[in-house]
Amino acid sequence: MNLERGETKLNPVLVKQQKLTQTDVDKILDIHDEKIELIEKLMFAPILPNWKTKEFIVELEGLEFMCQKAWKLPQDKKMHTWYRDLDHCTCDKSLEWFGKERPIADDCPLHNL
Numbered sequence: 001m002n003l004e005r006g007e008t009k010l011n012p013v014l015v016k017q018q019k020l021t022q023t024d025v026d027k028i029l030d031i032h033d034e035k036i037e038l039i040e041k042l043m044f045a046p047i048l049p050n051w052k053t054k055e056f057i058v059e060l061e062g063l064e065f066m067c068q069k070a071w072k073l074p075q076d077k078k079m080h081t082w083y084r085d086l087d088h089c090t091c092d093k094s095l096e097w098f099g100k101e102r103p104i105a106d107d108c109p110l111h112n113l
């Protein structure tokens with residue numbers, strides 16, 4: 001089974017555990033491609049109007065949910081990681097918040113729109 005595309009490599013243990021097929025894996029890789037594209041656009045968020053940034057974030061969260069569904073995992077916002085790739089998110093990005101209610105920084109330009 002091919003679990004790689006570009007810089008994305010899926011966790012083979014999780015793929016096996018979730019009994020995913022190549023079709024499932026390809027769908028996840030497609031979603032990753034879309035996420036990477038959006039994250040690249042969001043890197044320029046400081047020069048984007050707030051409504052546009054917000055639109056990208058809503059889209060990214062939608063992709064994270066789609067990804068969880070494709071992985072046959074529960075759809076849970078507390079497991080989302082999109083903001084970790086964005087330097088201008090000033091929230092605490094440590095993995096200790098993975099699966100928990102992560103606090104939002106007062107000055108985060110992405111989470112206070």
Ligand SMILES: [Zn+2]
Nearest residue numbers: 089091108111
């Ligand atoms: Zn943030």
